[in-house]
Amino acid sequence: MKNRSNLVFLIIAPVITLILLGCHKLLPVRSVAIIADSKGEAHLYADNHSGGNSEAIWLDEKTHAWQCRLRTGTDFPFCGMSTLPTGSHIQGLDLSKMDKIRLHIGYSGPAKKIRFYIRNYDPEITGSDELDAGKFMFVQLNTSDLADEITLNLSEFSVADWWIDRYDVPRSRARPNFNNVVNIGIDFASPFPYGDHIIAVRKIHFLGEWITAEHWYLSIIALWITAFIIFASVRWYQFYGHALKNSRRIAELASYNEQLQTKKEEYKYLSKIDALTGALNRFGFTQAVENVLDKRQPGEPVSLILFSIDHFKRVKDNMGLNETDAFLQKVASLIADNSRTNHVISRWEGEEFILLCPDTVGSSGYILADQIRKSMVAAAFSHRGASSITISAGVAEIDPNESFASAFKKIDDALFKARSLGGNCIIMG
Incomplete structure (x- = not known):
């Protein structure tokens, strides 16, 4: 529509100019x-x-x-x-x-x-x-x-x-x-x-x-210059208004995008966190392991520990849902409190927790796991029908170039063996 108006103006303007030029003779x-x-x-x-x-x-x-x-x-x-x-x-x-x-x-x-x-x-x-x-x-x-x-x-x-x-x-x-x-x-x-x-x-x-012809023609020129200035001013004002509006819109979109990014990061974080215990979930832990292994230097030891609460089904049946949730939160806190700051804890599933230990050889991982087992006993968590709740673990050092899946199988097998022995023990994988 604007292009059409501009075309009409370009056609009419010369006609108006010719008419004005001719009008001098009529003055x-x-x-x-x-x-x-x-x-x-x-x-x-x-x-x-x-x-x-x-x-x-x-x-x-x-x-x-x-x-x-x-x-x-x-x-x-x-x-x-x-x-x-x-x-x-x-x-x-x-x-x-x-x-x-x-x-x-x-x-x-x-x-x-x-x-x-x-x-x-x-x-x-x-x-x-x-x-x-x-x-x-x-x-x-x-x-x-x-x-x-x-x-x-x-x-x-x-x-x-x-x-x-x-x-x-x-x-x-x-x-x-x-x-x-x-x-x-x-x-x-x-x-x-x-x-x-x-x-x-x-x-x-x-x-x-x-009015002399010279002054008349100069007046026409001045008229068109004035008209152009007015037109340019109006167009500039409109452009400025649109630019200001667009600037505000861009600012709003930028703010909205920033909020989306914040939400994205928040959801991204939440997608990696176990909602009950605050530890990493399986997805978040898998990414953390891959990141550590990708950055692992030659000769740098990395160990894995897989914990499981002994006889958890019986514990859960005796505690009830709310008490069980509170108990799992305490177990996660106990493991975290006994770990170093560079260790990564995750609730792997149900009653199982996994701990990633960079810069830790297998024997040190075993000592750490046993320390956590003893802390569990010392905490004297109890439920109806038993005096205390214990924990078992499988420990393994991830060999150079070994995949997480391979290392996990070792600690899973070790944990299974610990459970077979009645629990409340640590087995090296």
């Missing part, structure tokens, strides 16, 4: 109208006010339709129209966020080009507050293009060389800028197109994006 546009239809104030100027012969006259001031009569009579004849967006030639409009101008200018006359200009005032450059001190930036418009509305990029504007020379502006500050636009206008540049020109300025709109 609202920032707009500043300098002249729109009949709105906006403007004034005309010409060289006839300074001794020239050119003049500019309004044909319809409301629609910004005017006539320029450009005549000879001065070295630099001029006539044009300009507007102060804020009414001040010092404090203008900040149009630095704009990147385009939409113009709708009607033209009739002999000129092939007209000049559209913008002045941006910066007192740190000119050090003057004269009306024409603003940086003069312009673009030449082909009159053949003016039949329809046109759009200019502000990057198309150039700073006039004469203005740079006039104020000795350094190259680093001679680039166009639009952070304090104080004057916008239309006139003619050299070579001067003498004659009559009719111009109607219907629209001057500055346009800019609220």
Whole structure:
């Protein structure tokens, strides 16, 4: 299910990205109208006010339709129209966020080009507050293009060389800028197109994006990075949660496994122990013998002693079950108390106990068995109808490379002989 969700996401993500990229064109546009239809104030100027012969006259001031009569009579004849967006030639409009101008200018006359200009005032450059001190930036418009509305990029504007020379502006500050636009206008540049020109300025709109394409694309990238971080964080949190849960589960399983191991060892131990006497049972003793014989060094003596309580059937019949169990426990304790710490005692079956004696030769095993027999007599265990209970034993030393089964047969035969002699004796096998 998760793989399917990831596949769907991989398919949808590029589609969403393409949609977001396309949505930039649908965003609202920032707009500043300098002249729109009949709105906006403007004034005309010409060289006839300074001794020239050119003049500019309004044909319809409301629609910004005017006539320029450009005549000879001065070295630099001029006539044009300009507007102060804020009414001040010092404090203008900040149009630095704009990147385009939409113009709708009607033209009739002999000129092939007209000049559209913008002045941006910066007192740190000119050090003057004269009306024409603003940086003069312009673009030449082909009159053949003016039949329809046109759009200019502000990057198309150039700073006039004469203005740079006039104020000795350094190259680093001679680039166009639009952070304090104080004057916008239309006139003619050299070579001067003498004659009559009719111009109607219907629209001057500055346009800019609220969010530039570059910032929009960066925002999309930032959005996906944020989404990825959130997704990665959620996945990490889920992974951490699963890991923590698994860690707890592993800890629980480890604890449970440890308990099982403890129980296993406990059951393993109990499987080797005679429940009544606490001595090894036959299974446990067999393993102990095999372990001793496997580790036996050349020349190392090992002896076996097989004990049996004399006339046990009669003893058991007279004692009863509970008393018999207690008696067997005492016999096991008596044998253990008379043995060395490295000796291994086992309840072989019923009334029989077997003792494994490492580092013990047969004669020493015989002495030990007889000592235990005497201790049994001294303990004066009794039952109804008899003064004391005795014990017999068969003793044998396990020969080198001899198996336990072979050695056991020797002590079993010896014990049988001891019983045949009436009990309370030790026989070497």
